[in-house]
Amino acid sequence: MTTATAADPTVIDPADIDPAVLRDDLDAYARALRAWLASEPVLDQWRGRHYPNTEERIADHGRFMGVLFRAGWNRYGWPESAGGLGGDERHRAIFYDALSAAGLPIPAPHLMLETLGPPVVHFAPELATAYLPAYLRGDEWWGQGFSEPEAGSDLASLRCRARREGDTYVLSGSKLWTSHGATSSRLVCLVRTGTPESRHRGLSMIMLDADTPGVTIRPIALASGENELAEVFFDDAVVPATNLVGDEGKGWAVAMYLLQWERAMYAWICAADALRRLRDLRGQVATRLAAGARLPDGSAARLGAVYEQIIALRSRSAATVRRLAAGDTVGPEASVDKVLLATVEISLFDLARDLLGAEFVLGATDEVAAWRNEWWFSRSATILGGSAEVQRTIIADHVLGLPKEAK
Amino acid sequence: MxxxxxxxxxxxxxxxxxxxxxxxxxxxxxxxxxxxxxxxxxxxxxxxxxxxxxxxxxxxxxxxxxxxxxxxxxxLAHSRVLDDVLLAELAPALPAATAARALLYPLHSDHPADPRGPLTGLLLGPLDGITEVVVPTVLDTGATADEPDATGLAGLAGGVTLRILPAELVAAAAQPVRGFDTAAGWLTVSAAPVGPAGPATPAGDAWTRAVAAGRRALAAEITGGCEAALAIAVAHTSARVQYGRSIATFQAVRHRLAEAHVAVESLRSELTVAWGSAGHADGGAWAARLVKLRAGYAQAEVMRHAVQVCGAMGLSLESELHRFVARTAALDLLLGDHRALAEQLGTELLGGAELEPVVAI
Structure with missing residues (x-):
């Protein structure tokens, strides 16, 4: 790792960089980024920082994105027409990995950006031109409205309606478990434009402003006390028809396209962050050991196993990210990445819980509170974005080709 | 593709x-x-x-x-091709071969036997046609140059030295393995006398590189065994009918097979990554150890699921499945089983070893 200082003349000032060079040379991008992350003093405020609630965390992470945007780093991997500097998924993957390696969090809005950005760029380039630059600057972020009270794992049964009226769609119904829903400026929703029986054939993807009249958003407090998710109600909310992402009736195809990033790039991001948190945990445990604490039996083996699981996840998701960058379609096999990422999340935070022991249950420090919050959130790894059961069924059906489950 | x-x-x-x-x-x-x-x-x-x-x-x-x-x-082949992999890495540290060689594998992970005691280890097959056996040895930690040293290895404590023993000496102390996997054709060597002190050469990095290369090869061999066992389980559950439908239509069965598939795929990905550092001075030892750990874990996962979904057939001699269960367990043991490797790795990490990211985009 480069440990250059601000005074070091070898450190590249982002203002002096020709973006075309870093766009075309991944290694040069990685080197310049790491040097900057290691030397830029303003970044220290985001290292080891704790927040009283989700809203303050995401707002501060938005400010962090602003810093990264002004230096150009989070613009690589996105097209120039959408506020980016060109390049592909590999730039983004290097960016997330370099942040984690430098002890920095991956800004929370980037998670939804990785899910919603690619389909908007691909299916609605004019919406990407209009709104993505502000997203990259951290001035706004978007929520993903897929699940509904009666459509969770069975997404194709969703009922939130979009009725065509002239140049608009009129939305009625509701969405549930919308990530970052309570603080988002815009929502990207999967809605029904066909008949109620049309299943996945009658769906459309649409983007709307969160402050559209007729839209009500209520945060949902998770067991941790954090408002990570929200429910959204639509009471005849009017949305311009030009806000469709993809054609009417093609929402399922857009959703399937989106899942490639939601499963694969998200897996890479989780692996990068998991390695940072394992490093944190190791440091905290070492401090406790030095103070005479004793670890539970089997701790070393579990630590070794979790570290190896993270490397396995990195191995798999790096290959998938490279396939995405090459323009390959990543199909049902992306469920393998998702299963591995959920395994890492669950085992890492269970390990943290067990190694911290009584302190996990009783401790009041910010540090321990963060582990508790993340432990709760890690439980969602086997639920959101397609539950553990859905992923295994996809693999059984479409990868192993087993006879279909009885209905 | x-x-x-x-x-x-x-x-x-x-x-x-x-x-x-x-x-x-x-x-x-x-x-x-x-x-x-x-x-x-x-x-x-x-x-x-x-x-x-x-x-x-x-x-x-x-x-x-x-x-x-x-x-x-x-x-389910048995041969000495793994010897070729390790001996190729050890060759620079050895006198030029004038006759066919075999390797004596440590019984415990990658830690060779102490040359001051009777030698123990594993051979991949009988020594017919073999003239020399290459024996890695290491003075156990705690040994110092001050101790009485009958082996001429003073000063080499902690480092691996390679000795070349006459095959007949090792063969005399070798017994066919009568354990979990009798079909592998392996032999255990117990209490082989070190014998007339042959030349003992310091292995330098060669042993580390040999172990790394061996672990990558074993990870591939375990991959093959896992794939075969999974194929047996998929075929069996698709054909076997209960309650009027094939048992592969039951979610509990399908999900076990999906988990087995995930284990195999993750092993394959990590093996590709492990090869990426094979050219490093230490032979890519860190990543090779990780993939051997993954392989051991994968065989445990795949075999557990495969044996369950094959029902009693999975326990029978008639089905081929048991052969893969036993073989991959034996391969897991060679050069470090997954539990031992996880413990060793975790201990090093607790001791301050860097949490290497291993994979780059």
Whole structure:
């Protein structure tokens, strides 16, 4: 790792960089980024920082994105027409990995950006031109409205309606478990434009402003006390028809396209962050050991196993990210990445819980509170974005080709 | 399918030319030939020579090795090809070979036996046709140069030294393995006398590199065994009808098979990554240990699920499944089983070892 200082003349000032060079040379991008992350003093405020609630965390992470945007780093991997500097998924993957390696969090809005950005760029380039630059600057972020009270794992049964009226769609119904829903400026929703029986054939993807009249958003407090998710109600909310992402009736195809990033790039991001948190945990445990604490039996083996699981996840998701960058379609096999990422999340935070022991249950420090919050959130790894059961069924059906489950 | 460039070395940036190596079609052809050769069950070394394997290996060591050992595992073959992998890495530290050599593997992970005591270890097969046995040894921690030293190894404490023993000396102390996997043809060596002190040469990094290469090969062999066992389980559950439908339509069965698939795929990905650092001075030891750990974990996972979904058939001698259960367990043990490796790794991490990211984009 480069440990250059601000005074070091070898450190590249982002203002002096020709973006075309870093766009075309991944290694040069990685080197310049790491040097900057290691030397830029303003970044220290985001290292080891704790927040009283989700809203303050995401707002501060938005400010962090602003810093990264002004230096150009989070613009690589996105097209120039959408506020980016060109390049592909590999730039983004290097960016997330370099942040984690430098002890920095991956800004929370980037998670939804990785899910919603690619389909908007691909299916609605004019919406990407209009709104993505502000997203990259951290001035706004978007929520993903897929699940509904009666459509969770069975997404194709969703009922939130979009009725065509002239140049608009009129939305009625509701969405549930919308990530970052309570603080988002815009929502990207999967809605029904066909008949109620049309299943996945009658769906459309649409983007709307969160402050559209007729839209009500209520945060949902998770067991941790954090408002990570929200429910959204639509009471005849009017949305311009030009806000469709993809054609009417093609929402399922857009959703399937989106899942490639939601499963694969998200897996890479989780692996990068998991390695940072394992490093944190190791440091905290070492401090406790030095103070005479004793670890539970089997701790070393579990630590070794979790570290190896993270490397396995990195191995798999790096290959998938490279396939995405090459323009390959990543199909049902992306469920393998998702299963591995959920395994890492669950085992890492269970390990943290067990190694911290009584302190996990009783401790009041910010540090321990963060582990508790993340432990709760890690439980969602086997639920959101397609539950553990859905992923295994996809693999059984479409990868192993087993006879279909009885209905 | 991506280009074979993904198999070799580090990921390439931009449009650099693909390194020379096996393309998919050639690899498929070679896999077919290997399957035929392995099914015949004759002298594998001779058959490989006839195939021109040395050239294939030189052209694309990663893909060739993975191909050979995956098929070896799938075919439940027993041979001494693993010896070739380790001996090739040890060669620079040894006097030039004048006769056929075999290797004595440590019983415990990658930690060779102490030369001051009677030697123990594992052989991959009988020593017919073998003249010399290469024996890695190490003075146990705590040994110092001040202690009485009958072996002429004073000053080498902690470092691995290689000794070459006459095959008949080792053979006299060797017994066929009568354990979990009797079909592997392995022998255990217990209490072989060190005998007339042959030359003991310091192994330097060669032992570390040999272990790393061996672990990558074993990971491929375990991959082949896991794939074969999963295929048996998929075929059995798809054909077996209960309650009027094939049991592979039951979610509990389907999900176990899906988990087995995830285990195999993660092993395959990590093996590709492990080859990326094979050219490093230490032979890519860190990543090789990780993939051996993954392979051991994968065989435990795959076999647990496969045995369950095959019902009583999975426990029978009639089904082939038990052979893969036993073989992959034996391969897990060789050069470090997954539990021991996880413990060793975790202990090092607790001791302050760097949490290497291993994988780069």
């Amino acid at each position: 991506t280009s074979p460039a993904t198999i070799t070395a580090a990921p390439t940036a931009g449009a650099s030319p693909a390194p020379a190596g096996l393309d998919d079609a050639t690899a498929e052809l070679l896999a077919g030939s290997l399957r035929e050769v392995l099914a015949e069950g004759g002298d594998l070394t001779a058959a490989l020579a006839e195939l021109g394997w040395a050239d294939v290996l030189a052209d694309d060591p990663a893909r060739a090795t993975t191909l050979l050992f995956t098929e070896h595992g799938r075919a």
